[in-house]
Amino acid sequence: MPAHSPKVIVTRRLPEPVEARMRELFDVEINETDEPFTRERMADALGRADILVPTVTDRIDKGLLAQAGPDLRLIASYGSGFDHVDVATALARNILVTNTPGVLTEDTADMTMALILAVPRRVKEGMAQMQEGDWPGWSPMALMGNRVGGKKLGILGMGRIGTAVARRAKGFGLEVHYHNRRRVRPEVEEAVGATWWESLDQMLARIDILSVNCPHTPGTFHLLNARRLKLMKPTAVVVNTSRGEVIDENALTRMLRAGELAGAGLDVFEREPAVNPRLLGLPNVMLLPHMGSATIEGRVEMGEKVIINIKTFVDGHRPPDQVLPSML
CATH class of the missing domain: 3.40.50.720 (NAD(P)-binding Rossmann-like Domain)
Structure with missing residues (x-):
């Protein structure tokens, strides 16, 4: 210098x-x-x-x-x-x-958990009704979502943020599963009751909510491609607060529009700041402007x-x- x-x-x-x-x-x-x-x-x-x-x-x-x-x-x-x-x-x-x-670990994990709760409970649709003045009043069948407690959460990437998400998820009664290149220490697994899957494909087929918490590297680009996304249940929800490039955004959009996935909560996008226009306006998708750590x-x-x-x-x-x- x-x-x-x-x-x-x-x-x-x-x-x-x-x-x-x-x-x-x-x-x-x-x-x-x-x-x-x-x-x-x-x-x-x-x-x-x-x-x-x-x-x-x-x-x-x-x-x-x-x-x-x-x-x-x-x-x-x-x-x-x-x-x-x-x-x-x-x-x-x-x-x-x-x-x-x-x-940024705790802040990003907080936002991840917010999306994990908001998408299955249809918070976006409820907010839209109120903001547009369209709420007709309480009804037994209105805006019924899915209970989060007892569901299987799959964490893709059990690093600092993934582990922090797992801690929060345990508190909400979620069953924690994860896929990582390497299995985490036994005491970490025990603390959050996490189950490790060596095979990402096998984990995806069994979970109800997927949280993407791995970094974007050449090895994780489109890790969640069309083939892998199709392994998931049509009732499953995808949450991504990591990097948009990890998911094939076009494939995800097609499946959301076709009802092959129940919903998504996305804070990051493949071509930021551009957002796939076909994602905009979908009632089952909550989009945030990369504010997970803000x-x-x-x-x-x-x-x-x-x-x-x-x-x-x-x-x-x-x-x-x-x-x-x-x-x-």
Whole structure:
């Protein structure tokens, strides 16, 4: 790193306490308009910065990294995911990449649980009646949904967030099942009463609600393809608060419209911010604007992690949240 205060370019507005602390510590350039960077503006930032602070919606691919300036040595991403950065190319160019894991676990698990409860109980349809002034009054047969307690919840990805979802699900009387590349520790399984399925296909055929909590990697792209989705019961519900690319969104949409799945709660989408127009307006689908981790506390803690990663790196040490090749 240069002897002077490092040039840090931040691609989006961050919470005021985070920006204030960055201004104290670094020569920081804030995106005052908060408009997403165009590809040209991102290339310019990569060419001028010592350290870039992007977000999970900033796609930094091999072509952009080829335009990085000689002083760029750290991409300190603001977010837990890192699939938006070509990490392998960055490392090959001697550019470290960091993220902000851990701080969003409880917030995302809360939102996941909210969708797990809301979709089977038809909360969206009830809200629409009230907001449109169409409620005729209570009726024994109106808006009957499905009881959540006693149902089988399948968790795809039993990492930090998946485990936090399992803890909440147990409290609501759900029977917890999970598929993971590796079986979690026995004490974790015991704490939430979870059953591990080595075969994703077998788990999908047996569950009532699926919660997607795995990261997007080349190995999980369209992991839930048309074939796998068709293994699920027509009464099943899909909830995704992880990454849209894990699900074949076109296949999911076709099945929801055909009644081959009972409903979905989606906070993430395959081509964000674009949403499949055929999903819009479906009464059995609750759509949220990628807000699973959107709490004041979580966003500030993310910024604090970014600052720690930058400061540690500038001081000549390995950042605590460095993305390693083994994680790709």
